[in-house]
Amino acid sequence: MKVRFDRVDLHYLRLRAHQKWGRWDSDVISLSVADLDYPPPQEVQQAVERWLREERTPYGPPAGDPELREILARKVRRRNSIPATAEEILIIPGTMFGIFLACFLSLRPGDEAVLTPSPVYGPFWKNVRAMGATPVPHDLSLEPGFAYLKETLASRIGPKTRLLMVCNPHNPTGRVLRRDDLEAVARVALENDLTIFSDELYEDLVMEGEHISMASLGKEVLDRTITVFGFSKAFGIPGYRVAYLVVPPRLRDRAVEAMEHIMVHTDTLAQAAALGALEAGERWLKPLVEHLRDMRDRSLRRLEEMPGVACTPSQATPFLFVDVRSLGVSSEELCRRLLEEGRLVVQPGTHFGPSGEGFIRLNLATSWEVLAEAFHRMERVFHKMR
Amino acid sequence: MKVRFDRVDLHYLRLRAHQKWGRWDSDVISLSVADLDYPPPQEVQQAVERWLREERTPYGPPAGDPELREILARKVRRRNSIPATAEEILIIPGTMFGIFLACFLSLRPGDEAVLTPSPVYGPFWKNVRAMGATPVPHDLSLEPGFAYLKETLASRIGPKTRLLMVCNPHNPTGRVLRRDDLEAVARVALENDLTIFSDELYEDLVMEGEHISMASLGKEVLDRTITVFGFSKAFGIPGYRVAYLVVPPRLRDRAVEAMEHIMVHTDTLAQAAALGALEAGERWLKPLVEHLRDMRDRSLRRLEEMPGVACTPSQATPFLFVDVRSLGVSSEELCRRLLEEGRLVVQPGTHFGPSGEGFIRLNLATSWEVLAEAFHRMERVFHKMR
Numbered sequence: 001m002k003v004r005f006d007r008v009d010l011h012y013l014r015l016r017a018h019q020k021w022g023r024w025d026s027d028v029i030s031l032s033v034a035d036l037d038y039p040p041p042q043e044v045q046q047a048v049e050r051w052l053r054e055e056r057t058p059y060g061p062p063a064g065d066p067e068l069r070e071i072l073a074r075k076v077r078r079r080n081s082i083p084a085t086a087e088e089i090l091i092i093p094g095t096m097f098g099i100f101l102a103c104f105l106s107l108r109p110g111d112e113a114v115l116t117p118s119p120v121y122g123p124f125w126k127n128v129r130a131m132g133a134t135p136v137p138h139d140l141s142l143e144p145g146f147a148y149l150k151e152t153l154a155s156r157i158g159p160k161t162r163l164l165m166v167c168n169p170h171n172p173t174g175r176v177l178r179r180d181d182l183e184a185v186a187r188v189a190l191e192n193d194l195t196i197f198s199d200e201l202y203e204d205l206v207m208e209g210e211h212i213s214m215a216s217l218g219k220e221v222l223d224r225t226i227t228v229f230g231f232s233k234a235f236g237i238p239g240y241r242v243a244y245l246v247v248p249p250r251l252r253d254r255a256v257e258a259m260e261h262i263m264v265h266t267d268t269l270a271q272a273a274a275l276g277a278l279e280a281g282e283r284w285l286k287p288l289v290e291h292l293r294d295m296r297d298r299s300l301r302r303l304e305e306m307p308g309v310a311c312t313p314s315q316a317t318p319f320l321f322v323d324v325r326s327l328g329v330s331s332e333e334l335c336r337r338l339l340e341e342g343r344l345v346v347q348p349g350t351h352f353g354p355s356g357e358g359f360i361r362l363n364l365a366t367s368w369e370v371l372a373e374a375f376h377r378m379e380r381v382f383h384k385m386r
Numbered sequence: 387m388k389v390r391f392d393r394v395d396l397h398y399l400r401l402r403a404h405q406k407w408g409r410w411d412s413d414v415i416s417l418s419v420a421d422l423d424y425p426p427p428q429e430v431q432q433a434v435e436r437w438l439r440e441e442r443t444p445y446g447p448p449a450g451d452p453e454l455r456e457i458l459a460r461k462v463r464r465r466n467s468i469p470a471t472a473e474e475i476l477i478i479p480g481t482m483f484g485i486f487l488a489c490f491l492s493l494r495p496g497d498e499a500v501l502t503p504s505p506v507y508g509p510f511w512k513n514v515r516a517m518g519a520t521p522v523p524h525d526l527s528l529e530p531g532f533a534y535l536k537e538t539l540a541s542r543i544g545p546k547t548r549l550l551m552v553c554n555p556h557n558p559t560g561r562v563l564r565r566d567d568l569e570a571v572a573r574v575a576l577e578n579d580l581t582i583f584s585d586e587l588y589e590d591l592v593m594e595g596e597h598i599s600m601a602s603l604g605k606e607v608l609d610r611t612i613t614v615f616g617f618s619k620a621f622g623i624p625g626y627r628v629a630y631l632v633v634p635p636r637l638r639d640r641a642v643e644a645m646e647h648i649m650v651h652t653d654t655l656a657q658a659a660a661l662g663a664l665e666a667g668e669r670w671l672k673p674l675v676e677h678l679r680d681m682r683d684r685s686l687r688r689l690e691e692m693p694g695v696a697c698t699p700s701q702a703t704p705f706l707f708v709d710v711r712s713l714g715v716s717s718e719e720l721c722r723r724l725l726e727e728g729r730l731v732v733q734p735g736t737h738f739g740p741s742g743e744g745f746i747r748l749n750l751a752t753s754w755e756v757l758a759e760a761f762h763r764m765e766r767v768f769h770k771m772r
Contacts, residue, residue: 017444057622058405059403059406059624093627239651261482262486267653
């Protein structure tokens, strides 16, 4: 069956996509919230229906379905070059829970966690703070290219640092870290005896460069790295709460125990959805990434036409992190005006930390029809501001 | 459609009920783990299929589906006499998460939480400890009748007490607290400015007496009480992770914020399953409770025949908490022998706290055929021990 990414049904989205579309008036266009605007691959529905018919309603194992864990261990070995067994795979209720769990297991009040690179996905900040710990940003260069500043990472480490939180591919900039970037992170972690949390949720949405998993850098790195992978972004099923961790043996028992006392286990039907997403695999991902690349390239051309706007092409993710500093207003104020005057929702860069000031994040995972209208509205508001 | 509770398919259960049946050899009988051995009501499957077809895959609201929250607010007002609106309903991924969240929101390292009555469901202890806090048991009488000792509750409160954790109907004894018991708890909470967490998961499985919700005792009590209700036990769907809290306005924003940063929201298909359970309602619950009462009464008659065993009839839950102290071995040792010599799995009372020593918990939510064989095996092992 042919996948169609070039048509989206806004009426339908307003009914079912509560956070991205449903909460706004019907004349508003939303490029906010990391949903895909496409129906999910059919394999997801089929897998859930299968498990529904099998009446898998009783309690399952805390770490997740054994068959799914085996499949994921094979995937992680083959695709990510991480030499993990099913024992080291922990199925969790979404990537967010992975961020939480890494903080819950690693941080105590007064500790510090370094977020690298920053600005970064808001919940990194919030989950560190929820433990009574302090997030310490390690910014990438905010000039065109978003260079990873590996030389400055060591200076962010102090006696209270316990955790290095890496986001790669990077939300919001779409940067893909290079091997030498990752090696620099690993070196700092080893020298300072830090745990690494590596959020690799966007690994399937890489358009340029190669995704390298932190935990593939060698046994010493693997032994201190908790990696999270997921399905929500690449397969468009964030409403089904499922993701998975690769947890080193040293942390495994504590992670499974925490999982059991907090959640019992990940929802069974969400695990079925994960199986379905794995079955869809490349059949779904290849045309999706092609479409996202097309959306990115067309969006960049439109943004180039707008005075006062600079934009580094993303290498991965469905996002563009757009530099609007020369417009001379704060991100929040700009977003307010885009909504009020342009009926357009985008995310202020400050949602990703203070260094995101002067940027906005656009989610391009929709049709060109929607994006064209969004850029039209944006341009109108920007023109009024100059 | 007629519900059949008197036949269970052990072959099928060994495939799908991982924790209760699947992990044991095929000659083992399990009365452990709080699963029901029956297929779930058909309404659950139908509701999930409906939401699957509607492609509700994008992000939903953090507090849960608005329609489901409205239905639950009506249920809570009508059934529990708790004057809550949908605003105060928070849909969560299972009761366990409710226990965790109550501790996460209320306790800091060094604090104390009083568990009343104790012995009680193991995760109460574990989640308190996970916060660096100390669980303080308030035991009920372990003599026949399991009287709630309301006079001794105040003596358990100290300067570090922050939280009163109530389990009613009570797991593992099946006691239903009386109005005067609950009023005593409320009084202690008010006098000492404590938050109350009230686990009312077993409200639908009451065989004798009346379930009274803690938060129905008046506005002052409601304002400091987090109540958890669920679907997993009464509708046999613990694999689908969904339950709900009633959270007072004072705690609501913090609870929703924590929910969002830890989970984003409860799995969408699990919320559909909850809708299905609500649709099944009394059609399912009435014959189930009748069946559980029958299983309890027959089990009590069998246990009476066994020398050295005493058993207080449960008023609610599918459990019997059986006094085996006169057999003169520890709960753990007895459970080991029941498994090795009788090929029977039951839960040692010590899983519910130190005062559970000398007791075992039986889960009767199966067919009489299974229970008859279980009691036969138990009797044989007990006889050998005397």
